[in-house]
Amino acid sequence: MYKVFIPFLILLIFISNLAASEGDEQLKEKANKLAKEILIIDSHIDLPLYLMRKDFNVTLESNDGEFDLPRANKGGLNGAFMSIYTSPRTENNGAFERADTLIDLVEELENKYPLNFTVAATPEEIEFNFQKGIFSLPMGLENGSPLEGSIDKLHHFFNRGIRYITLCHVKDNHVCDSSGDTTNIWNGLSPFGEQVVREMNKLGIMIDVSHGSDSTFYDVLQISKAPVIASHSGCRYFTPGFLRNMSDEMLKALAEKGGVINIFLAQRFLIMIFEMDMKSGEKNAQNTLKLMIMPKRNLKLKILLTREVFRML
Numbered sequence: 001m002y003k004v005f006i007p008f009l010i011l012l013i014f015i016s017n018l019a020a021s022e023g024d025e026q027l028k029e030k031a032n033k034l035a036k037e038i039l040i041i042d043s044h045i046d047l048p049l050y051l052m053r054k055d056f057n058v059t060l061e062s063n064d065g066e067f068d069l070p071r072a073n074k075g076g077l078n079g080a081f082m083s084i085y086t087s088p089r090t091e092n093n094g095a096f097e098r099a100d101t102l103i104d105l106v107e108e109l110e111n112k113y114p115l116n117f118t119v120a121a122t123p124e125e126i127e128f129n130f131q132k133g134i135f136s137l138p139m140g141l142e143n144g145s146p147l148e149g150s151i152d153k154l155h156h157f158f159n160r161g162i163r164y165i166t167l168c169h170v171k172d173n174h175v176c177d178s179s180g181d182t183t184n185i186w187n188g189l190s191p192f193g194e195q196v197v198r199e200m201n202k203l204g205i206m207i208d209v210s211h212g213s214d215s216t217f218y219d220v221l222q223i224s225k226a227p228v229i230a231s232h233s234g235c236r237y238f239t240p241g242f243l244r245n246m247s248d249e250m251l252k253a254l255a256e257k258g259g260v261i262n263i264f265l266a267q268r269f270l271i272m273i274f275e276m277d278m279k280s281g282e283k284n285a286q287n288t289l290k291l292m293i294m295p296k297r298n299l300k301l302k303i304l305l306t307r308e309v310f311r312m313l
């Protein structure tokens with residue numbers, strides 16, 4: 001599965017190199033051209049949850065939610081991991097059924113719009129769909145709660161097409177500790193979590209360390225035989241004290257094991273770099289994470305962030 005990320009990363013490196021010498025408009029033009037030529041996969045989109053709340057036609061442009069096909073086409077996106085998200089509230093409280101229902105909704109997209117969408121579970125399928133101009137829908141499980149302590153259930157989700165699992169969300173669960181929680185009950189992975197990581201390696205499901213605590217991250221790195229991903233994370237360097245983002249040491253350790261971080265562009269998680277940039281490069285900007293509002297679609301910010309990440313790796 002790692003293959004699918006490579007073109008995306010190449011695109012980012014290329015864009016970051018262009019940034020220094022060209023103006024915004026020229027840069028945008030080149031980025032748009034590249035985006036049309038290269039296979040680009042988003043590693044985390046929350047469409048299934050939106051569809052569960054409100055049924056809408058995703059082949060029509062809208063201002064709602066994170067995704068519709070016309071906007072994806074405009075940006076040159078060729079596929080997106082559908083996030084099969086279950087809230088921490090569903091731990092021991094219906095998570096398995098909820099995840100199954102969300103997977104049904106992704107499959108329904110393919111049934112409703114067969115010319116537009118195909119559920120995909122391998123890099124080859126994604127390449128094939130790209131050549132045919134069909135949008136690929138691989139799937140990732142966000143939060144390990146639906147596993148409900150059962151390796152059989154892990155197999156069930158693999159058979160249903162899940163190709164990465166974010167081990168937890170913002171609360172510790174029975175798989176591992178979360179960066180968003182303070183209880184630290186396992187000090188990393190639980191004994192079941194260790195078993196899950198080993199079995200995911202065997203099955204070929206990517207382990208996603210986004211949302212995990214630092215101790216979870218290092219446990220996973222130690223146990224996993226395959227490189228791991230952070231499907232939607234940021235850099236703590238730019239957001240001091242915000243544990244949801246990864247430290248420089250973690251990024252280096254991730255890279256040493258062949259792993260990949262996919263940077264989210266959610267404004268509230270990137271805000272510190274904006275403040276740092278605007279205040280003449282001060283590295284220790286105040287943490288006003290929740291207070292500041294960043295202009296939408298700040299291309300300069302994305303480029304700056306990308307360049308910084310690759311410099312560090």
Ligand SMILES: [Zn+2]
Binds near residue numbers: 142211232
């Ligand atoms: Zn998330």
